[in-house]
Every structure is written in C-alpha cells, then in structure tokens.
Amino acid sequence: MSKFCTLFSGSSGNCTFISDGKTNLLIDAGVSAARICAALAEIGYSPFDIHGILLTHEHRDHISGVGVLSRNYSIPVYANVGTIEKTMAITGWIFDDYIHTFKSNEKFDVGDIEIFPFSISHDTVDPVGYTFRFDGAYYSVATDIGYVTETVLKHLCKSESVLIESNHDVQMLNSGPYPYYLKKRILGNKGHLSNECAAHLAAQLVKWGTKRITLGHLSEKNNTPETAYNAAAECFAQNDIKIGEDVMLQVAPKDGICHM
Numbered sequence: 001m002s003k004f005c006t007l008f009s010g011s012s013g014n015c016t017f018i019s020d021g022k023t024n025l026l027i028d029a030g031v032s033a034a035r036i037c038a039a040l041a042e043i044g045y046s047p048f049d050i051h052g053i054l055l056t057h058e059h060r061d062h063i064s065g066v067g068v069l070s071r072n073y074s075i076p077v078y079a080n081v082g083t084i085e086k087t088m089a090i091t092g093w094i095f096d097d098y099i100h101t102f103k104s105n106e107k108f109d110v111g112d113i114e115i116f117p118f119s120i121s122h123d124t125v126d127p128v129g130y131t132f133r134f135d136g137a138y139y140s141v142a143t144d145i146g147y148v149t150e151t152v153l154k155h156l157c158k159s160e161s162v163l164i165e166s167n168h169d170v171q172m173l174n175s176g177p178y179p180y181y182l183k184k185r186i187l188g189n190k191g192h193l194s195n196e197c198a199a200h201l202a203a204q205l206v207k208w209g210t211k212r213i214t215l216g217h218l219s220e221k222n223n224t225p226e227t228a229y230n231a232a233a234e235c236f237a238q239n240d241i242k243i244g245e246d247v248m249l250q251v252a253p254k255d256g257i258c259h260m
Ligand SMILES: [Zn+2]
Pocket: 057, 059, 122, 144
C-alpha cells in the first residue's frame, strides 16, 4: 500500500516518508538516526526497509541523522553534488557505493517511483524540493522555499497531495526574540515561506486540483499550528474553497506521524 507521511517537520528537524508499497524512501533525515528508527517502527517499517534517503539541502535540520543511518543500515543517499559534499562535512563520510548523485531539475527513478528534484530559492548550495510520481499520481514536498518561484508552482500544480512550508507569522517574527540579521534572513528571498505566502500558494494549488494540503516546517518561536492553519483557512474562505469538501487541510506536527 502506498504511504506518504511526515515523521518530523519543523525548524528542529525534518523527515518525510514516501512509499508506493514496494520502494520506501525518506526525504531528509534531520533528527538523530535513533529517533527516525523509532518513528519508522511506529508506521511498521525498519531502517533496513528504506531504499534511499533523498536530501533537499545541507542545513542541519535536514541532514543530522543521514550519516549514521546510511552507515549503520547501508542506505543509499540521493543528492546533488553540492549538497552531498556539504552534508558529509557535517555528518561524516558516506560510503561511495551508497552515494547517488543527480542533477537538479533532471528526473530519475528509484524502483518504480519517478522523482523530479526541482530547484528552490534557499540559502544553501543547490537546494531542491521533490515531486514523486507512481501509480499515475503525483506527490510533492516543498519546504525551505524563500519564495514561490515559477519552477515551484510548475512542479507542485500536478500533485494531489503536497507538503508545503508555512514557516512563520510575519508579525510574530518581527516582534519576536530573533536578532535582526536572522529576521532579515528568514524574511528574505532565500529564507523561509510565511504563513501568508503559504496560504496563497495553497489556494492556488487547490484551484488547480490539489486535494490534500499539509502545512509543515513551522518555526517553533515565530508560529503556532493554529496560526498557520487559520491563515490558510482564511485565504481559502476568501477564495470560496471549502475545507473538507474541496480540500483536506492539516498542519504537520514537529514530532509525530502525519499522514498526507
Ligand atoms: Zn534550510
């Protein structure tokens, strides 16, 4: 049976699971290997069942567990050259045999799953989001997107279920404890997507046919699940989109399985 769920989502660590029933993949491994193994057990999988870990970019909240996972359980890691090099400087060596590099914006397959890594705007060397296709349906993961580029829209608009970033409430961020340089970075074009921008993206995608929207990668200091959900719900109401009828809307918890 196919499965698409977040195991961890937020500024403290990210890991998403996707399976077509035969090939099982993780997107990012941004908490410890032990915590990822425990989360996998909750959905009935062992790390030995994982056929690949796909990296989005080299920030710690996306890679901190990948070295141990790959070395201990012989899991292949898929990433572009820039990302894998930066990643290994932090997580230690990954055996050559287990490194599979791809070019951003070029399709590749793992098992029967078609994978489209698309460029996103973020302050790392070569960051990507992913769209997956199997059994005739598309699924997408797009977090750490500074702003919604045409490339992002083009890839997400095919998907029936998407995980999109809803990182911060702009007012909470501006009045919050972060130093000025960090606020500027988060708000910048290579930072993170605000609730407001995520809401507009979500509404656009629903109009184009997306059935399930999951808001993820919430900031712990500058957002709450309710604030993120309400921003999208408000934007849906303005666009005459009915939650429950036209779309399923949910917020991924920072720790805990969220089926998408
Ligand atoms: Zn990042």
